[in-house]
Amino acid sequence: MPMKDQANKLREMALNLCNQIEADLGKEIKHTRVIAISSGKGGVGKSTLALNLALKLCSMGKKVIVMDADLGMANIDIMLGLIPQHNLYHMIRDKKPIKDIIINGPGGLKIIPGGSGITDLANLDEYEIKRILVEMGKLDGDYNYMVVDTGAGISNNVLKFLLACDDVIILTTPEPTSLTDAYGVLKSVNRYGFSGNIYLVVNRVTNEAEGVLVAEKFKLVSEKFLARKISILGYILQDNHVEQGIRRQEAFSDLFPTSPASRNIDDIAERLLENDGARIKILPSPNSGIKGFLKKLTGFIR
Numbered sequence: 001m002p003m004k005d006q007a008n009k010l011r012e013m014a015l016n017l018c019n020q021i022e023a024d025l026g027k028e029i030k031h032t033r034v035i036a037i038s039s040g041k042g043g044v045g046k047s048t049l050a051l052n053l054a055l056k057l058c059s060m061g062k063k064v065i066v067m068d069a070d071l072g073m074a075n076i077d078i079m080l081g082l083i084p085q086h087n088l089y090h091m092i093r094d095k096k097p098i099k100d101i102i103i104n105g106p107g108g109l110k111i112i113p114g115g116s117g118i119t120d121l122a123n124l125d126e127y128e129i130k131r132i133l134v135e136m137g138k139l140d141g142d143y144n145y146m147v148v149d150t151g152a153g154i155s156n157n158v159l160k161f162l163l164a165c166d167d168v169i170i171l172t173t174p175e176p177t178s179l180t181d182a183y184g185v186l187k188s189v190n191r192y193g194f195s196g197n198i199y200l201v202v203n204r205v206t207n208e209a210e211g212v213l214v215a216e217k218f219k220l221v222s223e224k225f226l227a228r229k230i231s232i233l234g235y236i237l238q239d240n241h242v243e244q245g246i247r248r249q250e251a252f253s254d255l256f257p258t259s260p261a262s263r264n265i266d267d268i269a270e271r272l273l274e275n276d277g278a279r280i281k282i283l284p285s286p287n288s289g290i291k292g293f294l295k296k297l298t299g300f301i302r
């Protein structure tokens with residue numbers, strides 16, 4: 001083959017390779033962003049935030065799936081009056097495909113009911129891990145966000161879930177006990193070198209000033225004593241529309257979209273998207289997204 005032809009051929013090969021890498025990167029960038037909702041104390045509004053934030057993101061054109069991973073009281077389905085036939089337990093033990101587990105919420109929202117399968121997820125053997133990775137990994141890239149509603153506190157199981165996520169939202173109320181416990185979560189997550197974003201939301205505040213003040217104080221303390229940067233996503237007012245929604249088994253932000261707490265959720269969703277949009281396009285690591293989440297979750301156990 002003449003030299004010139006050979007050079008052309010090599011150039012063509014290099015170009016193909018480049019295109020292929022670009023295509024692969026494009027695929028990778030479609031990783032789902034996995035966000036945990038956490039708190040130190042229970043009953044501070046994690047499930048409420050998980051559901052209503054997820055719904056808001058849906059209404060903003062994002063594809064969102066919620067994983068109900070609160071071991072003690074998984075209840076996103078109850079909040080919506082849904083009765084799931086299957087949960088993660090059936091995927092893990094009865095080898096049900098993931099698509100048979102997922103249920104439809106309002107506004108295009110998808111939900112993975114955890115059930116007792118959540119503990120199983122942390123105790124799989126190698127063969128099962130591979131199967132689950134393949135099964136759940138199918139979801140990666142199909143969604144912009146997976147919101148993981150976790151249990152309260154820093155038990156080993158909860159911590160594993162937090163550390164497996166890409167970002168963590170810490171939720172607290174202005175009560176000193178809730179704040180101290182939220183700080184405990186931050187400390188633990190930080191101690192394990194969590195590299196994602198740590199966000200803060202203050203719930204059940206009596207007015208805007210309280211929301212801003214509590215959040216800024218928390219941020220200052222974490223930066224001063226832990227040298228850990230956190231981003232304030234916002235606050236949610238104490239609002240009895242929230243409880244009305246719970247009683248009617250519908251999301252309050254759907255029922256009362258102009259209520260004060262709904263507007264706060266809107267702000268939180270907008271700030272989250274702003275923050276994600278501003279993130280420099282770093283190469284997505286194989287440890288992010290739903291596959292990364294599962295790898296970390298199952299790997300931590302060993």
Ligand SMILES: Nc1ncnc2c1ncn2[C@@H]1O[C@H](COP(=O)(O)OP(=O)(O)O)[C@@H](O)[C@H]1O
Nearest residue numbers: 042043044045046047048204237238239242243
């Ligand atoms: N901003 C709010 N205003 C009024 N009530 C709230 C607010 N946020 C949460 N609640 C109430 O607090 C209770 C606990 O909320 P939930 O989301 O189940 O907490 P968690 O998931 O942290 O245990 C719910 O019954 C809800 O009605």
Ligand SMILES: [Mg+2]
Nearest residue numbers: 046047070073
């Ligand atoms: Mg809950």
